[in-house]
Amino acid sequence: MAKIMISGATGLLGRALLKELSKEHDTVGLGFSRAQPPILKVDLFDKKALQQVFSENTPEFFIHSAAERNPDKFDNDPESSIKLNCAVTEQIARCCEQFGCKLIFISTDYVFDGRNPPYAEDAATSPLNLYGESKARSEAMLLKDYPSAAIARIPVLYGEVNALKESAVTIIAEQLIKGVRAFDHDSLRFPTNTADIARVLRQAIEVIGKELNGVYHISAQEMMTKLEMAKTMAPALNIDSATLVAAEIDENAAPRPKDCALKDTRLCATGIEIDSRFSDAINTVLAPHLSH
Numbered sequence: 001m002a003k004i005m006i007s008g009a010t011g012l013l014g015r016a017l018l019k020e021l022s023k024e025h026d027t028v029g030l031g032f033s034r035a036q037p038p039i040l041k042v043d044l045f046d047k048k049a050l051q052q053v054f055s056e057n058t059p060e061f062f063i064h065s066a067a068e069r070n071p072d073k074f075d076n077d078p079e080s081s082i083k084l085n086c087a088v089t090e091q092i093a094r095c096c097e098q099f100g101c102k103l104i105f106i107s108t109d110y111v112f113d114g115r116n117p118p119y120a121e122d123a124a125t126s127p128l129n130l131y132g133e134s135k136a137r138s139e140a141m142l143l144k145d146y147p148s149a150a151i152a153r154i155p156v157l158y159g160e161v162n163a164l165k166e167s168a169v170t171i172i173a174e175q176l177i178k179g180v181r182a183f184d185h186d187s188l189r190f191p192t193n194t195a196d197i198a199r200v201l202r203q204a205i206e207v208i209g210k211e212l213n214g215v216y217h218i219s220a221q222e223m224m225t226k227l228e229m230a231k232t233m234a235p236a237l238n239i240d241s242a243t244l245v246a247a248e249i250d251e252n253a254a255p256r257p258k259d260c261a262l263k264d265t266r267l268c269a270t271g272i273e274i275d276s277r278f279s280d281a282i283n284t285v286l287a288p289h290l291s292h
């Protein structure tokens with residue numbers, strides 16, 4: 001049994017990590033505005049509070065999942081978003097070093113520009129937007145100054161949501177319910193279930209443990225556009241998928257990469273991989289939010 005601390009434990013991925021890791025391990029979840037016991041409320045900008053939670057709990061692993069992850073929010077408030085994604089990550093890396101704790105930093109496929117897929121773990125980063133840049137900057141800092149840290153790059157997520165708008169995938173169902181029929185059919189995505197990411201990270205901790213280091217890719221392998229995701233969800237919403245069409249490209253949104261397929265060469269080699277199917281998992285995720 002390992003002692004594992006998880007930041008962002010009130011968030012989409014953090015909740016799944018806490019649920020999965022608590023089955024076999026001693027976990028401490030950290031949250032902020034949504035924190036309710038047993039999740040500890042810690043403002044990660046508060047260096048003293050961060051230091052205190054490390055010294056009181058002495059975790060062996062720290063999964064740093066807290067972040068600002070919406071590329072459009074970066075354009076509205078770049079300063080605090082960059083501080084959260086970069087300065088806070090560095091502070092956490094320092095605490096991990098001080099307390100002999102293995103850091104697992106959650107990063108994103110948006111560190112790539114999407115022009116040369118699939119990307120291996122050692123491919124050069126080339127972010128298109130500020131969000132991707134903030135994560136690429138933290139990755140570079142960790143690889144240079146904290147080489148024992150592990151970095152898990154993941155693609156767009158879906159999973160148990162409090163509201164459909166919480167994930168970039170389930171929001172498509174909300175849009176369908178509201179009558180939207182046109183969806184992006186240009187960008188290629190690899191929607192991945194948070195429960196699968198949590199299981200893979202649990203296995204990685206159990207099998208590789210403190211030897212984890214450097215970059216790992218964790219991704220489902222089914223490639224879909226938002227239109228294709230919408231067509232997969234439509235039957236559960238009693239919508240005829242034949243009525244769904246490709247949308248015009250939104251020129252006002254922060255630029256997003258076209259295809260960031262992540263090649264998982266490191267964890268796959270140890271037999272740890274994702275094999276669940278979007279069409280099965282998404283219906284389970286949507287079910288609690290459907291009235292019929």
Ligand SMILES: NC(=O)c1ccc[n+]([C@@H]2O[C@H](COP(=O)([O-])OP(=O)(O)OC[C@H]3O[C@@H](n4cnc5c(N)ncnc54)[C@H](OP(=O)(O)O)[C@@H]3O)[C@@H](O)[C@H]2O)c1
Nearest residue numbers: 008010011012013031032033034043044066067069156157
């Ligand atoms: N969602 C995706 O599609 C996706 C795709 C690729 C990579 N990722 C990465 O995966 C990780 C998890 O993303 P997510 O979707 O779970 O994010 P999320 O749902 O937006 O959750 C963000 C978390 O960060 C916490 N947080 C924000 N500011 C904080 C502060 N000052 N102090 C302490 N905690 C703070 C939030 O706590 P409160 O809510 O309690 O304030 C929340 O738990 C992120 O690193 C993200 O970049 C996500």
